[in-house]
Amino acid sequence: MKAILFKSPTSPLVVEDIKKPKATKDQVLIKLKYAALNHRDLWIMKEQTQVLSEGIVLGSDGCGVIEDVGEDVDDLWIGSEVVINPSLDWGENPIVQGDKFRILGFPDHGTFAEYIVVSKKYIFEKPEHLTSEQAAAVPLSALTAYRALFSKARLRSKERVLITGIGGGAALWALQFAVAYQAKVFVTSGSDEKLAQAKSLGALGGYNYKDPEWAAKAEKDSAGFDIIIDSAGGNDFNKLIEIAAPGGRIVNFGRTAGNISELSTRLLYWKQLSVLGSTMGTRDEFLSMLDFLESRNLKPVIDKVYPLDQVKEAFQRMETGNQFGKIVLKIS
Structure with missing residues (x-):
């Protein structure tokens, strides 16, 4: 599958073919349609000093269709269009995230790829009033x-x-x-x-x-x-x-x-x-946020959509600060 890899601050982002992941246990395999950029991705590329020889797939926001599921996931999810909650392993305390908390896209592989596997607890049906492009612009921000x-x-x-x-x-x-x-x-x-x-x-x-x-x-x-x-x-x-x-x-x-x-x-x-x-949020807050969007028919402001192979141009636009709204990548 095609993926955008970040390897070090001194190396440009590259589009490479990497092994397609497989869903196991409680995971689902999502064929991504769209992903969205966040300033977090930019900070990682500027400040991460570690050299990642195999590269990491950045990206916290994504919308796509479930193509396969692990053995502990109901087959009825296959074919569903979903968004991903990028707030991983928040912990038991709603006031503050726990020691295992992390955000999708680093250190875990993120959404700037044709496929991603995530636990079923981080997937939610795409709000009906949103297009796939719009839904990808929702989660983190x-x-x-x-x-x-x-x-x-x-x-x-x-x-x-x-x-x-x-x-x-x-x-x-x-x-x-x-x-x-x-x-x-x-x-x-x-x-x-x-x-x-x-x-x-x-x-x-x-x-x-x-x-x-x-x-x-x-x-x-x-x-x-x-x-x-x-x-x-x-x-x-x-x-x-x-x-x-x-x-x-x-x-x-x-x-x-x-x-x-x-x-x-x-x-x-x-x-x-x-x-x-404040940083990110809990699963309950993610659910409440989606409910708020749907009940009030709110839609994200989209600045510009780029194809996957123009990711460098997308980040250049973000870095200039000229955007008004989310910058989105079209993946498939």
Whole structure:
């Protein structure tokens, strides 16, 4: 089967023929139709120092059809179109992942291939209102946004929400989820075009973070945010502390702008703010997320679809930061 292999940060991604996997025990063999890129894949390629002589198949998101099953799986699954929950071995504690937790696509082979085998506990029927292409753009980013917004921040209707860095998959899901939940949503971006696109999805306002006065404008418009969903971190994180409303919740799940270098401790305690970290989510949250999508007929924003052999171009687009929505690979 064809697969995209990552071998080391100094080696480009290559499309090679590797052995087709076989389903055993509780596993299913999925013939993948589409997969989607995540910033996680980019971080792995930049930061993984280990040389992998045989290569690893990246990719956490995928949608396809079950072609075969192991001996402990009902044959009725064969022919079903499914999506994959990439949050593997979360553990027993819903508050935090356990020691065995990992994300599909590293160190386990992921979805940038024609086939994948996964345990049956990580497969779910494709939502009927989504195409295969759309379904592939759901799992990692939608799960991340759902946990951040509902489990961590505990969003309530009519609350004022700020989502930073709009344009990426998780940020866009957070926007759609919050709008569907009747929140008052605002966004930031370094692109005026992306701000306009976010408003078309229901954002009430947007701020270009390249403007030195953006935080003051946001605070004036909102009188402070009840919830801030952040995937950037970096030097501007302290501005989020400043514009959070008293009793506000700030949830972070990324570091696209680097580590946080400054924090106003006085504002943190005087406003009685909660700063919460979040990563992926549990099986129950994945199920609740899919139910939320279906009940509200929500669909992912797709930026662009590339054939498998143009994966380098796909990652180049992600690295430039020009995308608005998920970047998807067509596999079969």
